[in-house]
Amino acid sequence: MIEVRLFATLRQGREKSIMLDSKDFPTARDILDHLDIIPGEVSILLVNGFHKGLEAQLEDGDVVALFPPVGGG
Amino acid sequence: MERRYERNIPALSDQECRLLRSKRVAVIGCGGIGGYLIELLARIGVGYIRAVDGDVFEESNFNRQLLSEQPLMGRPKAKAAEARVQRINPRIEVEPVAAYLDSNNAKEIVSGCDLVLDGLDNIRARRILAAACAEVGVPYIHGAISGWVAQVGISMPGDGLIDVLYPEGVSFRDRSVLSFAPSLCASVQAALAVKMLIGRPVETGTLYYFDLLNQEFETIKLDLGKKE
Numbered sequence: 001m002i003e004v005r006l007f008a009t010l011r012q013g014r015e016k017s018i019m020l021d022s023k024d025f026p027t028a029r030d031i032l033d034h035l036d037i038i039p040g041e042v043s044i045l046l047v048n049g050f051h052k053g054l055e056a057q058l059e060d061g062d063v064v065a066l067f068p069p070v071g072g073g
Numbered sequence: 074m075e076r077r078y079e080r081n082i083p084a085l086s087d088q089e090c091r092l093l094r095s096k097r098v099a100v101i102g103c104g105g106i107g108g109y110l111i112e113l114l115a116r117i118g119v120g121y122i123r124a125v126d127g128d129v130f131e132e133s134n135f136n137r138q139l140l141s142e143q144p145l146m147g148r149p150k151a152k153a154a155e156a157r158v159q160r161i162n163p164r165i166e167v168e169p170v171a172a173y174l175d176s177n178n179a180k181e182i183v184s185g186c187d188l189v190l191d192g193l194d195n196i197r198a199r200r201i202l203a204a205a206c207a208e209v210g211v212p213y214i215h216g217a218i219s220g221w222v223a224q225v226g227i228s229m230p231g232d233g234l235i236d237v238l239y240p241e242g243v244s245f246r247d248r249s250v251l252s253f254a255p256s257l258c259a260s261v262q263a264a265l266a267v268k269m270l271i272g273r274p275v276e277t278g279t280l281y282y283f284d285l286l287n288q289e290f291e292t293i294k295l296d297l298g299k300k301e
């Protein structure tokens with residue numbers, strides 16, 4: 001399984017933490033598609049705490065964290 | 074040691090306080106984040122503050138901007154910053170720049186400073202600021218807020234922090250800002266600024282992310298080589 005942790009506004013209408021079957025989600029981009037999150041809604045993507053891109057290859061047991069952009073002042 | 078700074082001691086040494094008095098910082102934006110930045114830097118005793126903002130106060134500022142006051146409606150934010158600091162300590166030199174940062178003036182605005190602080194409210198200006206700081210060779214401390222959330226990170230010249238935080242096509246779902254977000258953001262930026270100005274160690278390539286709705290505070294190590 002892959003654990004997906006959503007932060008801040010990405011949690012709106014979704015769970016804080018979502019478990020997904022690793023067989024169905026080879027990359028982080030597949031997870032975004034599944035959760036109906038467009039890439040522009042994600043500023044930072046971490047896999048097991050390491051900063052990665054959307055094409056990061058995922059393995060069973062990975063923890064994916066998604067942070068939305070913050071741009072105001 | 075002036076009495077006004079005696080409560081800085083011993084958290085800061087006498088020598089560190091004197092060092093702060095000799096330092097020059099530019100605060101880009103005098104709105105939500107910038108207003109608090111200027112307040113905090115003036116209170117702790119930074120000797121020179123360049124306060125940059127081309128905007129004037131309007132009613133929608135009042136929910137969060139420290140410098141906004143009813144009698145200042147329609148007045149320049151940069152001038153309000155200068156007046157506020159002069160009321161706190163007239164010995165602090167404030168240079169108000171009542172202009173928006175753009176690609177024509179950015180280099181001049183960040184020149185001659187030891188450190189630049191980001192109090193901007195849009196990505197376009199942040200990209201211009203990052204480019205100017207890279208060209209001039211001055212570090213800046215990024216800060217941004219949205220709703221209940223604040224984020225802060227140190228950017229060394231040319232490290233690409235802004236490109237990583239705001240990839241092409243980035244979009245925002247939430248344009249609200251609650252009153253505590255800019256004060257928290259500015260406090261973290263100001264603490265990092267003081268550490269840099271007095272030569273204490275800081276972490277670069279790191280983003281501090283604060284979600285005040287869920288009380289979740291994350292320290293994220295960024296791969297600044299990754300610009301996608």
